[in-house]
Amino acid sequence: MVIDAHCDVLLKLWQDHADFESSEQLQVDLKKWRKSPVKVQCFAIFVPEEVPKEEQFDVALEMARLFHEKIVEPYPDVQFISNQQDLHRLGDDQLGAVLTLEGCHVIGNDIDKLKQLISLGVRAVGLTWNQANAVCDGIGEKRGAGLTRFGEEVIDLLNKESIWTDLSHISYQGFFDAIERARYIMASHGNAMEVYPHRRNLSDEQIQALVNRDAWFGITFVPYFTSGKKIVEINDLLKHIQYFIDKGGENCLGFGSDFDGISDTIDRLEDIADYPNLIEEVNRYFTNEQIEKISYRNFIEKFPRLEN
Structure with missing residues (x-):
């Protein structure tokens, strides 16, 4: 189970x-998903920056509609995950789908828009993508500014609603501002800076802060976050897993593939159906308990929203 x-x-x-x-365009489609060991998949609302600002929220609403109408509702074996109890209730023949938001640029400076997305099922909110927005700077901004007052308001809402605050893509200063304020913290997809230096990867200081806060963070399969080699292999990904464990992250770690957000892939890890290749290699180096934690237990135990 993954x-x-x-x-x-x-x-x-x-x-x-x-x-x-079923689509050759997709690295995650229903046919591949059913064949894979992935039990629960998170689906991100990501609106590209080139979409005009006045249209971004409408596009986000459209993606939320597509999540429910194209992924969940047509298939009896796919269940919408709203809370931790939903994860525990999944039957052996059922899959779980979680809706997330990647970047608060879509809400502008209107907290009611975020409330609407939460009401539609969003259960993790990435504060930024790479650019700045009304909440905070992204990692791609030179000035590297931290949380704004509106950003603090956003995190306060997420705390109140028991929603994960996702710190992937955020500026370095914003990361530590958010760590201090957020109650439920994740970094959904990133690797270790000391293993391979990419601006999107986590520094030792960030890893330690996440571990100290008992957060959740996901190893990602983006090859250029993983290694500088021309052909990146699964063993290169294992180096990041081992590093996170060595830094105390065994109870915090999981997977955040970024499938369908990447065109280049790690060798033998090209889509969701290739997860068995990763699990086979993981089994060579880590204990059964470590594998269970990383594969699913850490995510379930830290899922913040509980059933009312």
């Missing part, structure tokens, strides 16, 4: 009108 905390299928459903049931 839980994957990040993919960009909704972008392709919206942008390319891909067929979720």
